[in-house]
Amino acid sequence: MSSRSGGRAVLGAFAAVAMFLLAACGGGPTSSGTAPDTGGDGAFPVTIEHKYGSTTIPAKPQRVVTLGYTDQDAVIALGTVPVGTSEWYGDQPGALFPWAAEKLGGAPLPTVLPVSQTVDFERVAALAPDLILALYAGLEQGDYEKLSAIAPTVVPPAGVPNYGIPWDTQTEIVGTALGKPAEAAVLVKEVKDKIAEVKAAHPEYAGKTALVANQFSDQWYAYSTEDQRGRLLTELGFTVNPEIDALAGGQFSTPISFERADLIDADALIWVMFDSEQEPKVRANPSYAATRAAKEGRDVFVVPTGSTGLEPMIGFLTVLSLPRLLDALPAHLDALLDGDPATR
Incomplete structure (x- = not known):
């Protein structure tokens, strides 16, 4: 494999x-x-x-x-x-x-x-x-x-x-x-209906940018719309920076250099990490600290042992986990979109 x-x-x-x-x-x-x-x-x-x-x-x-x-x-x-x-x-x-x-x-x-x-x-x-x-x-x-x-x-x-x-x-x-x-089709329809309900309840997502990113071995990665996470964001009405898809070249993710922090800047930025040690490393990066996502509290860091309510579903999107994620995700997105670090 x-x-x-x-x-x-x-x-x-x-x-x-x-x-x-x-x-x-x-x-x-x-x-x-x-x-x-x-x-x-x-x-x-x-x-x-x-x-x-x-x-x-x-x-x-x-x-x-x-x-x-x-x-x-x-x-x-x-x-x-x-x-x-x-x-x-x-x-x-x-x-x-x-x-x-x-x-x-x-x-x-x-x-x-x-x-x-x-x-x-x-x-x-x-x-x-x-x-x-x-x-x-x-x-x-x-x-x-x-x-x-x-x-x-x-x-x-x-x-x-x-x-x-x-x-x-x-x-x-x-x-x-x-x-x-036929049973599979019913299950798929139920989840797609729930995605559509969330999108309809949040028309403010339209026209906003969103991204899921990760830091691994001192390298940033951004997830494209070929990935489950990027795809879900677009299904909810968000736009993923088209440059990310272009760089990914049809793959699920692409490395992003620290000098191109503009590529990961978004109205809502979800970082998914191995452990809690990664967040301070990202925030200490001058390039990232200068982004609007960092300055306006438009980012959230999710780790396997965290307590945001998004773990572990945000990394394990399936017909069974998505309903739970869709219950938890909108509140986080709303907090990121308001541009107030206090609500992050």
């Missing part, structure tokens, strides 16, 4: 880490790891097209392994508990945050595969999967082919950058793979 190596690589899979790094349909999951079969709405076999070709799933999956760092949420939302998940950040039991764990319904926790720059094929095979999902991931074609020898493996569609699959596309693909495309 690609590790988002270099600044951009580590940042993606991990900077969302830094970011944090940063209602399931049907009955509750059983101890076998799958929800009671209510007939479903999808026929098998089913074939899913993706960037490495296509994958045919011959029958309804019973043992799902999620290698994509956030894929487990969509699987659980559709009534199946994976037998294996991938650790990203947070050190949660089963690699499940509360919004997913609360839907287990007594089913056993998944086996957690530790975060790594390479795929542990033996550990994956030992879980005896009949479906492997690597959607929010950076799986290389050679690894895809090796995994496909273990079980049908699904990766993102063509044209989707590593770690850039939209949450709705992720959910719809999982729905197809599990034989529940």
Whole structure:
């Protein structure tokens, strides 16, 4: 699996880490790891097209392994508990945050595969999967082919950058793979309706600029609209500086030099960090201190152990976490947009 190596690589899979790094349909999951079969709405076999070709799933999956760092949420939302998940950040039991764990319904926790720059094929095979999902991931074609020898493996569609699959596309693909495309469509619609409600309730977001950024290894990174976070801001009505997208070149983020603090200046700036030690480093930077975001209190720093109410959802956007984030985010955005440091 690609590790988002270099600044951009580590940042993606991990900077969302830094970011944090940063209602399931049907009955509750059983101890076998799958929800009671209510007939479903999808026929098998089913074939899913993706960037490495296509994958045919011959029958309804019973043992799902999620290698994509956030894929487990969509699987659980559709009534199946994976037998294996991938650790990203947070050190949660089963690699499940509360919004997913609360839907287990007594089913056993998944086996957690530790975060790594390479795929542990033996550990994956030992879980005896009949479906492997690597959607929010950076799986290389050679690894895809090796995994496909273990079980049908699904990766993102063509044209989707590593770690850039939209949450709705992720959910719809999982729905197809599990034989529940109609249920997936309902879940997606519910979240999209909530996004639209927030946007409608805040017309002041239109015409304002917003950005999610990170500092990692003494380097700034800005998230483009190919990233979940940047994409959400635009869906709420904000504008992300088009220069960020141009520099990112279709990828989820781009490094920003300290000399170009103007590129990260915004009406609302959300920093997502590994730890609380990063904020004073950013604020001590003369280039950043001169920005309007810094001077007018238009920034907020979010760390995994923080208490802003945005963690850990801001770095883990899924069909299950988004409703919680959308409940918490507007108050923070309003405080940033008023330009008063006292309300930050």
